[in-house]
Structures are given as structure tokens and as C-alpha cells.
Amino acid sequence: MRRREFISLFVGAAAACPLAVEPLQAQTRKGKIGYVHPVTISPSHVTFAILRKEWLRLGYVEGETFLARSGEGNLAHLSAVIRDLIEKDVGVLVVVGADAVRVAAATTKTIPIVAIDMETDPVQTGLVANFARPGGNVTGLFLDLPSLATKWIELMREAIPGIERIAFAWQPSMGRTQLDVALEAARALGIETIVLETSTTDDFAKSFSILAGPKRTGIILLTFPGFVTASARYATAAQLHGLPTMTFLRSPTKDGILMSYGPKQEEYFPRAIQIADRILRGDRVADVPVERPTKFEFVLNLKTAKALGISMSPSLLVRADEVIE
Template identity: 60%
Template sequence: MLLIAMVGAGYFPELLRAQPAKGKIGYLHPVTINPNHITFSVLAGEWRRLGYVEGETVLTRSGEGDPQRLPELVRDLTGKGVGVLIAVGAQAVRAAASGASSTPIVAFDLETDPIQAGLIRSVARPGGNVTGLFLDTPVLAAKWIQLMREMVPALDRVAFAWQPSAGRSQLDVALRVAENLGVETTVLEFSVNDDFPSLLSAIAGLKRTGIIQLSGPGITPVAEKFVAAATQINLPTLSFLGEAARRGFLMSYGPNQRDYFPRAVQLADRILGGEKASELPVERPSKFEFIVNLRTARALNLVVPPTLLVGADEVIE
């Protein structure tokens, strides 16, 4: 009892620190493992909190924008004895699922319908070696369109900015939702290495168009370039990532990244602690954030409706 009381009072601070890691986590991103990247920085904070150390009990690999490298990186990580693999984005998840069938996988995939893709049997009980973070895209797509219509009452159509490397799952759902809502759409295919002014000029014209950027890894580092090109030709923009609005997008609506993203590491930690991926339910976000960038609104000569300002979790002046 005395020892418990002394620990609680802080006499042995080393006992209050994170406990030693239970095994190795592999982390695979198709584009970057830059410590400043939002996904990496949020997850790194969580695995450090839980006692994992990069280079020792967390092994990180990046495809550096080349999807052909992903299968090789999966083999490298499994060969180094990782007990669980966190795979970010649809491409990395597909590479992990096909190349590491005996390794538990925590998918960080905000683009794919996991049941339709055959990754899991159900959200509540995945049933195989894959669990993780997946979005409810139909609900989100309807919200994105609603916000764009409210922000731009004269809107004629929505352009879904889509990375083919992410797969068609999210795009097809968004197109169906738009059709059900009677909204005209066009698809803007892009990669993070594109010449954005040239790309976006193709959809500028007589029709008042709003761009909804679908999720995909590697978007955040190029958000400022993308939105600068869009604003130059008077195209309002919306992203699912809050960080994109902080970097200039007109709006964002999606999961609270700092609440949702750490759950990938928590799932990995539970798996290393003995729980089975097949029995760990898929994690859906429970907190969402809506951000409005007034600087961008002014640059687009838009008057933000009071209802949007009142409903915003964050307003960037």
C-alpha cells in the first residue's frame, strides 16, 4: 500500500512513464515519412506515448510516391519481424493485404469501402487479418455537397478532385450521392506532382464550379499549391482534412485528426498485447470538425453565410 501511495504521489516518476513496447510496429506510407507530415506527426506522438521508439520498436518506410515499391517494403518490414503493420492509404493497404497475409494489419484507409474491397467481413467483426480506420463515405459526401451549396448559392456543379491511385471506391460513392441530390458533377483526376494551374484551368469557365477534394495520402504537403491555383481562377475548395483549410482551402469537413488518427496506433498496440485483428471492430470517427477560412473567402469574393460561421468549429481570420 505504501508503494502504491508513493507512486501515486510521484516519488518514482520512472514508473509513471510509458511502459516498454510489447513488440514491433511497422509503418508504411506511400508518399512520405517526413516527421512534419500531419499523419506521421500525430501517430508518432501516440506511439511514443505508449513507449514505442522509432528505429527500434517502430520501423517506418515510405514508397516516396512510387507504388511499385510498396510490395518490396511490405516484405522488408515483415522480414524484420514486425508484429503488426500500419498501412496508410488504399495502395499501401492493398500491398499489405496481398503481401502480408499472416501479419495483422491496421489499415489507415480513408478512401476504400473495406467490405466491398474484400478486406473485412463486417465492421463489427472484421474476420481476417485486417482491421483499422475506414470512413462512412456516403454520409460524408452528402455533407460536403451540402456545405458547398450553402457556401456558394449560385453553384452549378461540383468537381470531385480524385487521385486514381486511391481506387474508385470513394469516388463512385460520392458520384452516386451527388446524383441522388440532383447535383451535376465532373471528375478532376490529379496526382500530387501535377501542374495545378494547368490542371484546374480545364474546369474554369461559364459554370460556377466548386472543388471537393477526396481523400488520399500526400495531399497535405501540396495543399497550399493546389488552393493557390484554384483561388487564382475563382474556384472554391473543400477538403476532408482540417489541415488543408489551415493551409488555405476555403472549407474542410471531416474527422478530427488529432482525435481519430491515434486510434490506428492504439489498435496496433492492442494487437501486440494479444488481441486479434479479426475480432477488433473497425474504428469510425466519433468527432468531426468544420473549418472555414475567411481569408480565402475574401479572395474569392464570397460572403460566408452566418449559419456556416456559427456552425464552424474553427474560423480562420
């Protein structure tokens, strides 16, 4: 069931950059788009499927003017993947995930890179000079918003009024900034916390066993790429231990995650392909603003709630953009 949309008041470079497709420039495209995902380029993967609609709509041909490659979960392999794409004359790289973006930025200083999710503070780390004018060869979409942490905790507390503790599932390679912000937000709200280091290859049932006990505990998954490939196993393991779960993007709720709150993927992610297309038509990557999401969605999985013995309040149900039953 679709409900009303949440509109974020995030102020950033994207404020002046509408999500609708901009008129195509008159210049002829120069080069191809190279797409790099650290884990998978399966057509069933949500990011690939969303982006595929956009590059086909813009007239790109897979295997010819659009080349997709995966690191297959091996971060050390990504540099070779990127170099191979460069040798195939790609004019711009669309790279998913902060880890992969860092590798791409270290591999080339000349080929434009359009990121789908940058590290938590790309200005502080020197990835871009600023959001309005990045200044180098990297721009794109900024998803890793530490300011969402308070919202996640508040929604978790409202859904589970007796919750005593929150476990933040965190992949160490993503850096500590978002984790530290989340821990501070929990402290300010008077919630006990635990940090759970995780990756897509984990035995989640074993990992979650340490959370079993008398304390009512929920799990908030902090952002990292590739999670969708493991979300069904993650959700099953959490339900096995009676743990309510919250995540960043909508798609894992279809696999049994209890709740999600984050950017609206179907509207936001295609911007990366549109930006790449603009660059191939002549826009300078150094002058293309980094964009932040402006539309967010809140999704609830009632089937999971029932399995966990949780009764969602009417106020939460009415505020949800989608309720999975």
C-alpha cells in the same frame, strides 16, 4: 477560433469502442510496430506528427521498437518496403491509405495490419469479413465514408449560393465507389458535375484551367493519401482560377483550402497506434473491430473566402468548429 463540435450519428463497430486510451493489458509486448506511408514519413507531415505523439506516449522508441518507412510516392515500391519491415521482426504494420493497405494485404497474410483508411467497401472486396469481426489479418480505421458526399455538397452550396457545378477531384487508384456515390448525391441535389482525375504530382493550375468559364464551379477533393503534401499548391492554383474548394481533413485548410468537413484527426488517428499496441500485447487482429469516426469537424478559411470574394453567411460561421482568419 474554436467552436462547438459536430457529433456524428454513424453507427458501427466503433460505437462500443471509446476514443480514450484503453487500459494497457498486462501482457508484455511482442514485436515492433512498422509504420508505412505511401508518400512521406517527414516529421512535419500531419499524420506522422499526430501518430508520433501517441507512439512516444506509449513508450515506443523510433528506430528500435517503432520503424517508419515511406513508399516515396511509388506504389510499386511499397511491397519491398513492407517485406523489409517484416524481415526486421515487426509484429504489426500500421499502414496509411487504401492503396498501401491493399499492397500490404497482398504482401502478407500473417502479419497483422492496422489500416488508417480502408478502401470504400472493404467487406465487398474481401479485405475484411465484416466490421465487427474482420476475420483475417486486417483491421483499423475506416475513413473513406461515401455518406459524407451529401454533406460536402450541401456545405458548398450554402457557402456559394450561386454555384452551378461541382468538380470532384478523384484519384483513379482509389476505386470508383466513393466517386459514384458523390455523383449520385449531386444528381439528387440537382447539381451539374465534372470528374477531374488528379494526383499529388499534377500541375494544378493547368488542370483547373478547364474549369474556368461562366459557370460558377467549386471543387470537392475526394479522399486519397498524400494530398497534404500538395495542398498548398492545390489551394494556390484554385484561387488563381477563382475556384472554391472543399476537402476531407482539417489540415489543408491551413494551406488555403476554403473548407473542410471530416473526422477529427487529432482524436481519431491515434486509435491506430492504440490498436497496434493492443495487438502486440495479445489481442487477435481477426477479433479487433474496424472503427469508424464518431467526431467530425467543420473548418472555414476566411482569408481564402476573402481572396475569392465570398462572404460567408452568419449561420455557417456559427456552425464552424474553427474559423481561420
